[in-house]
Amino acid sequence: MADASATNSDVTTMSGPRGRKPTRMLTPRNIMLYGTLFVIAVYYLLPLYVMVVTSLKGMPEIRLGNVFSPPVEITFEPWVKAWSEACTGLNCDGLSRGFWNSVRIMVPSVAISILIASVNGYALANWRFKGANIFFTILIFGAFIPYQVMIYPIVIILREMGLYTKLSGLVIVHTVFGMPILTLLFRNYFSSIPEELFKAARVDGAGFWGIYFQIMLPMSLPIFVVAIILQVTGIWNDFLFGVIYTKPENYPMTVQLNNIVNSVQGVKEYNVNMAATLLTGLVPLIVYFVSGKLFVRGIAAGAVKG
Amino acid sequence: MKNPSVSIKHLDLEFGSFKVLKDLNLDIGQGEFLVLLGASGCGKSTLLNCIAGLLDVSDGQIFINDKNVTWEQPSERGIGMVFQSYALYPQMTVRGNLTFGLKNAKMPKKEIEERVTRAAEILQIEPLLNRKPAALSGGQRQRVAIGRALVRDVDVFLFDEPLSNLDAKLRADLRVELKLLHERLKNTMIYVTHDQIEAMTLADRIAIMKDGLIQQLDSPQEIYNRPVNKYVADFIGSPSMNFFEGEIANGQFVSGDLSIDLTRYDFAEESPNATAWFGIRPEHILVNDEAPFSAKVRVDIVEPMGSDTLVWTKINGTPFRFRMDGQAAVSVGDDLSIGFDPARASLFDNTTELRL
Amino acid sequence: MAQTGRPTQLFRNKSAKIAAIPMVLTALVVFVGATLWTVFHSFTKSKLLPSTKFVGLDQYERLWSQNRWLISIENLAIYGICSMIFSLIIGFLLAAMLDQKIRFENTFRSIFLYPFALSFIVTGLVWQWILNPEFGIQKIVRNLGFENFVFDPLYNPDIVIYGILIAGLWQGTGLIMCLMLAGLRGIDEDIWKAARVDGIPMWKTYIFIVIPMMRAVFITTLVIIASGIVKVYDLVVAQTSGGPGIASEVPAKYVYDYMFKNQNLGQGFAASTMMLLSVLVIVVPWAYLEFKGERSRG
Numbered sequence: 001m002a003d004a005s006a007t008n009s010d011v012t013t014m015s016g017p018r019g020r021k022p023t024r025m026l027t028p029r030n031i032m033l034y035g036t037l038f039v040i041a042v043y044y045l046l047p048l049y050v051m052v053v054t055s056l057k058g059m060p061e062i063r064l065g066n067v068f069s070p071p072v073e074i075t076f077e078p079w080v081k082a083w084s085e086a087c088t089g090l091n092c093d094g095l096s097r098g099f100w101n102s103v104r105i106m107v108p109s110v111a112i113s114i115l116i117a118s119v120n121g122y123a124l125a126n127w128r129f130k131g132a133n134i135f136f137t138i139l140i141f142g143a144f145i146p147y148q149v150m151i152y153p154i155v156i157i158l159r160e161m162g163l164y165t166k167l168s169g170l171v172i173v174h175t176v177f178g179m180p181i182l183t184l185l186f187r188n189y190f191s192s193i194p195e196e197l198f199k200a201a202r203v204d205g206a207g208f209w210g211i212y213f214q215i216m217l218p219m220s221l222p223i224f225v226v227a228i229i230l231q232v233t234g235i236w237n238d239f240l241f242g243v244i245y246t247k248p249e250n251y252p253m254t255v256q257l258n259n260i261v262n263s264v265q266g267v268k269e270y271n272v273n274m275a276a277t278l279l280t281g282l283v284p285l286i287v288y289f290v291s292g293k294l295f296v297r298g299i300a301a302g303a304v305k306g
Numbered sequence: 307m308k309n310p311s312v313s314i315k316h317l318d319l320e321f322g323s324f325k326v327l328k329d330l331n332l333d334i335g336q337g338e339f340l341v342l343l344g345a346s347g348c349g350k351s352t353l354l355n356c357i358a359g360l361l362d363v364s365d366g367q368i369f370i371n372d373k374n375v376t377w378e379q380p381s382e383r384g385i386g387m388v389f390q391s392y393a394l395y396p397q398m399t400v401r402g403n404l405t406f407g408l409k410n411a412k413m414p415k416k417e418i419e420e421r422v423t424r425a426a427e428i429l430q431i432e433p434l435l436n437r438k439p440a441a442l443s444g445g446q447r448q449r450v451a452i453g454r455a456l457v458r459d460v461d462v463f464l465f466d467e468p469l470s471n472l473d474a475k476l477r478a479d480l481r482v483e484l485k486l487l488h489e490r491l492k493n494t495m496i497y498v499t500h501d502q503i504e505a506m507t508l509a510d511r512i513a514i515m516k517d518g519l520i521q522q523l524d525s526p527q528e529i530y531n532r533p534v535n536k537y538v539a540d541f542i543g544s545p546s547m548n549f550f551e552g553e554i555a556n557g558q559f560v561s562g563d564l565s566i567d568l569t570r571y572d573f574a575e576e577s578p579n580a581t582a583w584f585g586i587r588p589e590h591i592l593v594n595d596e597a598p599f600s601a602k603v604r605v606d607i608v609e610p611m612g613s614d615t616l617v618w619t620k621i622n623g624t625p626f627r628f629r630m631d632g633q634a635a636v637s638v639g640d641d642l643s644i645g646f647d648p649a650r651a652s653l654f655d656n657t658t659e660l661r662l
Numbered sequence: 663m664a665q666t667g668r669p670t671q672l673f674r675n676k677s678a679k680i681a682a683i684p685m686v687l688t689a690l691v692v693f694v695g696a697t698l699w700t701v702f703h704s705f706t707k708s709k710l711l712p713s714t715k716f717v718g719l720d721q722y723e724r725l726w727s728q729n730r731w732l733i734s735i736e737n738l739a740i741y742g743i744c745s746m747i748f749s750l751i752i753g754f755l756l757a758a759m760l761d762q763k764i765r766f767e768n769t770f771r772s773i774f775l776y777p778f779a780l781s782f783i784v785t786g787l788v789w790q791w792i793l794n795p796e797f798g799i800q801k802i803v804r805n806l807g808f809e810n811f812v813f814d815p816l817y818n819p820d821i822v823i824y825g826i827l828i829a830g831l832w833q834g835t836g837l838i839m840c841l842m843l844a845g846l847r848g849i850d851e852d853i854w855k856a857a858r859v860d861g862i863p864m865w866k867t868y869i870f871i872v873i874p875m876m877r878a879v880f881i882t883t884l885v886i887i888a889s890g891i892v893k894v895y896d897l898v899v900a901q902t903s904g905g906p907g908i909a910s911e912v913p914a915k916y917v918y919d920y921m922f923k924n925q926n927l928g929q930g931f932a933a934s935t936m937m938l939l940s941v942l943v944i945v946v947p948w949a950y951l952e953f954k955g956e957r958s959r960g
Binding site: 386 | 850852853855856857858859860861862863866870871874875
């Protein structure tokens, strides 16, 4: 054979297996695999399904059936009631108050915590100064300290500042406890940006803020999105800080939801309860399904938070 | 070829709509050292993985020792494989790495022991048998990886860029060892690399691949001296071949003011009249010497490399490189008389880029 | 650009230091200061208000003589051990199944992970409803003809903690699956190829090669699960409020109740210090190993 084309000529088509190995879709292995995955998927989806169907039923129907039976007569009344009429121990204006409280807590908390943590991470990654790593280590270890150890002294601090039971006090608390994970996130991200870029900017005469705003910030949009996802879901889902550092008219949605569902007065309205539960879960669920892969990236980074 | 060790017939591989390998045919002889050479993405590693059975082919057949293995599991094909990243099992000792597959195949203890002893002796890794891969150097790990293929006692060895992760010196040493190993074992070896030095030094035959097709399958000498197309000519050799674009007419290659007599050139067929590429390797240029073709040039850049010196100039406005002795005293601006023998040149058709 | 005409070296350092002030304050005042403050006050006679009257280990003696604290610890131990074992096993199995180059991988992953986006309050409430004996699983099985079937974990003091475990696992295994999947994907593909050439069956490859290679991932995951378990609070509050009786109390709830409801700060401080201690027992050896590893690598 002199070259490749010559080999073509002496190839005779031979019998026997040829091409792709025929694979059947229904091998025992595939049946097991997909069957198991399907059953588990149903199990994971069941609570969501239960929430939806229960919230669309009337109370008489609930008393007759079980949690899984689909609604015969769909009614949106429980949703309306959960949003605007449901009673906690103190007031009867539904979850709407909690929703707006949560928004008023979440927006500034997310903005401030991310702003501070990003500048902080940038300083740690690119402007190492003496002692910085000691504080950073304390910060990371701090993420593992049970909140219960720190909550009371913080009550005293906030009281001294006149912010106890105020929304602004809760914003500070969220900023403080969001700091370890966010700082770590930003520090690692900024460290991964080639140092030459930073050096070049310094040679060009840019200062601390100049480099941050003109070079680092425009390059790090994805990590900001990850941080926002992390903080929005984390702060929205918070219960402990909300119940400790605010008073009833400032309670965030989770606290109010718990008070509505677990209030001992009156008849239990399961449909209203489930509508309220679903309403509270809706914000993080929407964030989750819209953000997709970025959410996974966020939790992988945020896992330290526990 | 009679009784090929590995035979690949009409092999196709598609990932979705992307064809990685296209109707590929290849016969590899018993005990042959075949190198698959090409730039990244040419399909060489894919082809090796198909031979190993690690990828399902879309069409075609693969025979190993006259047995149709197209649908066989990798472990049943009679192959051993060595990976670029070594792929040693990190939690096991060297002995564990060598024996894991054999134990799993329920081989008697005594035979396992014999095979390990033999492989360790051949590869000189006896003192390392109880260490873990993390405690080995790159070269030692690579030897263990070869050992894992060796104990399988197979006819065909597959190497997937096995030296790429090593530094230059170690790579040169292991290259020689591989060659010795092949001399000793006389197995069929199929070796994937992007390094042309490895290919030239190790191979009995080289298959140069591009875009899922074999461009040329020949001995290293033949590929170096008579590349079948411009791609192969350009790919093999460092620094690469000088090219001029021009016309062939009446036994002359004409490009601008340049005219080269082609009487001594060995045309594949009758000397055609066509537009063509004229290629000559930098190391085939002679300075201040009698040559069938000669020209006067002015030196633009000098790159001394110790063993030899690379000189950049222009002929007819086209950049032109040639190699001189390492001790040559040339400097920028010097006028030199250079020449070459057109018999050592290569001519390619301008449109098909095939050798003329 | 902006800062010319100043002693730049000094100024640059100053900017970075100013930017780090929130971090320094958080680290020193909250993480160190507040923690030490609480630990210190756990040795005092604090009652309605923090006091500095030193009483030695009295608070701890009282704590460990409280039935409610002992139940809390027992619950935490059961919940913790089961949660670690089950979330590791389930998380790894799910990850391994998703790693089989299956179709609809993204869909399955989204389904297994979505509960993690929900709060413990939402999780607790929906499982409270599903486990409701009058309308939930018990009712359904009884309707199928098993009249005497009993499944009421939230109303049975002996098994209530397992009712909470079901909800906790539902919420948290998706995260473990994601961590495990990332670990699996981090394994060199050549290892799998080598095992196939060696003829190792898939399950053996997982057990003898892949899982040992994922040791670090497993340990980190365990630390994450464990430090999360100690903090379990919202889930219990929402699902059972600690009931029936005090059967599902947990330490975090003990702390909250004694600090903010029973006005017995000293007990709260002592209990929270015990929580800190248990976290240290987990985190310090792990951090030591990680830190040591990084040093030898560096």
